[in-house]
Amino acid sequence: MGSDTPEPLDAAPRADGFSAIGRVAELDAAGFIASKELSATVIRDPANPDTILGVNSLCPHQGCTVEWDGESEFICPCHDSKFAPDGSVTVGPSETPLPVLEAKIEDDLVLVKAS
Numbered sequence: 001m002g003s004d005t006p007e008p009l010d011a012a013p014r015a016d017g018f019s020a021i022g023r024v025a026e027l028d029a030a031g032f033i034a035s036k037e038l039s040a041t042v043i044r045d046p047a048n049p050d051t052i053l054g055v056n057s058l059c060p061h062q063g064c065t066v067e068w069d070g071e072s073e074f075i076c077p078c079h080d081s082k083f084a085p086d087g088s089v090t091v092g093p094s095e096t097p098l099p100v101l102e103a104k105i106e107d108d109l110v111l112v113k114a115s
């Protein structure tokens with residue numbers, strides 16, 4: 001571990017229900033932040049990069065973890081369901097959208113209300 005490693009985040013939910021999923025620098029470097037622990041992924045909205053979007057990353061079809069493709073959609077590695085940035089289904093077999101999670105930026109933290 002390098003000496004410039006930032007302090008680990010406390011992902012425990014705060015009193016307001018939001019949990020820290022990562023830092024803004026991480027979001028901007030990778031274009032997304034995913035947390036298996038929170039079953040959440042936060043991205044910058046491709047249509048409006050000033051806005052961030054959060055989804056529950058468990059595929060409604062059979063519960064695999066979807067992955068952000070870095071550009072425009074979430075893809076499920078198990079049966080290739082695809083979802084738009086707002087979680088809506090674009091390609092099945094999933095018939096159910098990814099649940100949207102509240103997400104926001106506070107200081108250098110990216111916060112999500114995982115449920």
Ligand code: FES
Nearest residue numbers: 059061062076079
């Ligand atoms: S579990 Fe995601 S498409 Fe089947």
